Amino acid sequence: MTKKVATKAAVKAYTEMTAEELKNELAGLKKEYERYQAMDMRLDMSRGKPCKEQLDLSMGMMDVLSSGSDLRCEDGTDCRNYGVLTGIDEAKELLSDMMENNPNNIIIYGNSSLNVMYDCVSRSYTHGVMGNTPWCKLEKVKWLCPAPGYDRHFAITEYFGFEMITIPMTKDGPDMDMVEKLVSEDPAIKGIWCTPKYSNPQGYSYSDNTVRRFARLKPAAPDFRIYWDNAYGVHHLYDQDQDHLIEILAECKRAGNPDLVYKFASTSKITFPGSGIAAMATSSNNMEDIIKQMKNQTIGHDKVNQLRHVRYFGDICGLMEHMRKQADILRPKFETVEHIFEAELGGLGVGQWTNPKGGYFISFDTLEGCAKTVVALCMKAGVKLTEAGATFPYHKDPRDSNIRIAPTFPPVSDLEKAALLFTLCVKIASAEKLLKEMNA
Numbered sequence: 001m002t003k004k005v006a007t008k009a010a011v012k013a014y015t016e017m018t019a020e021e022l023k024n025e026l027a028g029l030k031k032e033y034e035r036y037q038a039m040d041m042r043l044d045m046s047r048g049k050p051c052k053e054q055l056d057l058s059m060g061m062m063d064v065l066s067s068g069s070d071l072r073c074e075d076g077t078d079c080r081n082y083g084v085l086t087g088i089d090e091a092k093e094l095l096s097d098m099m100e101n102n103p104n105n106i107i108i109y110g111n112s113s114l115n116v117m118y119d120c121v122s123r124s125y126t127h128g129v130m131g132n133t134p135w136c137k138l139e140k141v142k143w144l145c146p147a148p149g150y151d152r153h154f155a156i157t158e159y160f161g162f163e164m165i166t167i168p169m170t171k172d173g174p175d176m177d178m179v180e181k182l183v184s185e186d187p188a189i190k191g192i193w194c195t196p197k198y199s200n201p202q203g204y205s206y207s208d209n210t211v212r213r214f215a216r217l218k219p220a221a222p223d224f225r226i227y228w229d230n231a232y233g234v235h236h237l238y239d240q241d242q243d244h245l246i247e248i249l250a251e252c253k254r255a256g257n258p259d260l261v262y263k264f265a266s267t268s269k270i271t272f273p274g275s276g277i278a279a280m281a282t283s284s285n286n287m288e289d290i291i292k293q294m295k296n297q298t299i300g301h302d303k304v305n306q307l308r309h310v311r312y313f314g315d316i317c318g319l320m321e322h323m324r325k326q327a328d329i330l331r332p333k334f335e336t337v338e339h340i341f342e343a344e345l346g347g348l349g350v351g352q353w354t355n356p357k358g359g360y361f362i363s364f365d366t367l368e369g370c371a372k373t374v375v376a377l378c379m380k381a382g383v384k385l386t387e388a389g390a391t392f393p394y395h396k397d398p399r400d401s402n403i404r405i406a407p408t409f410p411p412v413s414d415l416e417k418a419a420l421l422f423t424l425c426v427k428i429a430s431a432e433k434l435l436k437e438m439n440a
């Protein structure tokens with residue numbers, strides 16, 4: 001993943017302008033901003049939701065089962081009835097191909113992987129991990145949070161009252177020197193949030209070296225687990241130019257650390273976010289530990305939906321073909337935003353942004369101290385963005401610079417307007433900041 005730094009030669013960088021030049025520039029920008037305000041736009045780029053066309057792609061899934069369908073699995077299980085706690089074999093096979101894990105190491109859940117992550121934290125809190133002291137009985141629990149990251153991850157660990165430690169993200173993944181040091185020295189650290197592929201929000205994928213170092217961690221806490229949320233594992237934007245990860249469970253096994261990882265995935269952004277299927281892959285020891293709790297929690301998840309997914313896709317090939325169609329819808333949206341950023345901001349020295357090859361987001365870094373202003377300016381002109389700071393633990397971005405852009409939901413025509421307004425707001429906030437620094 002390359003991080004684009006604005007470097008176009010033809011325009012003068014704001015950082016090189018005199019106060020007079022900046023004032024003139026700002027006056028023009030403000031006139032333009034008024035024009036946008038008069039448009040009375042109402043656009044939402046705040047959450048990474050699939051658009052209607054993406055959801056429409058999966059409508060065939062509604063037709064694969066009907067009242068006349070045989071709802072039995074290959075082994076004869078009637079999917080309409082109770083049972084099959086860890087999911088039907090066919091669904092395990094499909095999800096195991098998607099997750100690159102052995103079907104015997106997969107548990108199929110309900111519709112949300114975030115819910116499974118919450119559940120893992122909750123179980124560890126009340127009952128402990130594999131015989132270790134439940135976290136609720138400990139004086140302090142700490143959690144590593146690579147940031148910018150996914151706000152709902154941070155919300156879970158904040159809700160449980162854990163102390164969240166921010167780990168800087170690089171384009172190869174989290175700062176592993178810091179992760180290794182902290183994890184090996186502090187037994188109060190019980191976990192780390194990871195979105196290893198096409199990360200939320202930067203779209204970065206962990207390098208081979210990063211994955212190898214994760215698998216070789218030597219935690220001070222025996223109940224430390226890596227929460228490996230591979231939410232965007234098959235969400236490529238391009239056919240050829242794709243990121244690929246070393247498979248973490250196998251790497252942990254090779255490194256003598258078989259129980260170190262809980263790996264999560266779901267079909268939320270493959271079929272329907274409200275009605276997909278979620279899965280976890282982990283070692284047999286972890287599975288045994290988890291199932292002890294799970295069997296008190298449910299008799300089984302929605303098998304009809306599992307069967308529906310399997311019958312619709314057939315196999316992993318069908319699923320990957322479906323993801324190509326998703327990419328055809330999403331690619332122009334990402335490229336629209338990236339082209340506008342480059343055309344409007346290239347060379348101005350007022351921000352940098354990522355050009356992901358997959359996932360759901362573009363990450364934008366403004367000059368220090370400008371993110372909140374940019375988000376507020378956009379809001380006042382009718383474009384809602386993810387709240388500034390949301391990509392950091394406790395909603396506190398120490399540099400007030402990161403903004404998550406979610407280009408998937410609006411149509412391209414709306415995205416064009418929203419991206420143009422965004423760049424205008426970045427220019428205004430940057431010019432005002434620079435003038436303030438000059439005391440002009």
Ligand SMILES: Cc1ncc(COP(=O)(O)O)c(C=O)c1O
Pocket residue numbers: 048111112113114115150195200229231265266267268273278
């Ligand atoms: C990194 C990441 N994990 C998990 C989720 C939610 O997954 P699910 O719908 O399976 O709960 C999202 C949704 O945006 C996400 O970005």
